[in-house]
Amino acid sequence: MPVIAPMPAARPARIPSPRDGADETVAAGTTVDHLTETYRAHYRSLLGLAALLLDDTASCEDVVQEAFIRVHSARKRVRDPEKTLAYLRQTVVNLSRSALRRRILGLKLLSKPMPDMASAEEGAYDQLERDALIKAMKGLQRRQREVLVLRYFADMTEAQVAETLGISLGSVKAYGSRGIAALRGAMGASA
Known part of the structure; x- marks a missing residue:
């Protein structure tokens, strides 16, 4: 009796999406249902993987969510549904690396304060003054x-002030001394 090789199982060319009941179809590859199951089963482990690479929870959650979004949009290219988790892990690692690179670049681009620069408290006090x-x-x-x-403020001499304002040198001295006295009184009263 001749041996007949079995025909390979035909993969469905189109799989309807049960998610919204619309006519959306997916070429052979990872289905939305399989990706949803993978999400439920492996979200915490992928979050743990991201936590080993990054330092804050929010970034880890963002990386894992982005990984699922990217694998979801590229699910047609994942021919073997069993490799979905491997793709997700690799995507989490790559996205974590990118996040770290962006942080390092951001730190390099930050302007560094000058060593003799006033502190924020001194700046606030100067502004109040x-x-x-x-x-x-x-x-x-x-x-x-x-x-x-x-x-x-304009750093003029008394003679230049007199010439600019069209008054005598004595008037400049009198207005100046009276103005300084009035300023001292006003500044002392506000302190």
Whole structure:
């Protein structure tokens, strides 16, 4: 009696998706049901794998979810459903590496503070002092404010201030001394 080799089992060319009952069909490969079962059975182990590679839970969860999404979108290429878990593991490892690379690059690109740079507390204190000074300056008479701004902020000499404002040198000295006295009083009262 002649031996007849059995015909290989024909794989279905199209498998309907039970997920939404629509006409969506999938070529031969990993089915959505198989991927869902794999998700339920191996999510925790894949999360543990990601935790060994990454340091925070949120990143681990993101990596595992992204791995399932990528394998789901490429499920037609996974010919052997038994290899789905292997693809998922490799995807988790690759995505973890990418996450670490992005972190390292981000750390390299961060600007480093200068060693003599003021701390945040000092910066906040300086800002409060500036705000108080501006408020006190607004409370001065117009000529006193003009003289002080030109003399101390624009770094002009008394003669240059007198020429700019069109007043005498004595007036510049008088407005300046009265303005400083008024500023001291205002700054001392706000402190």
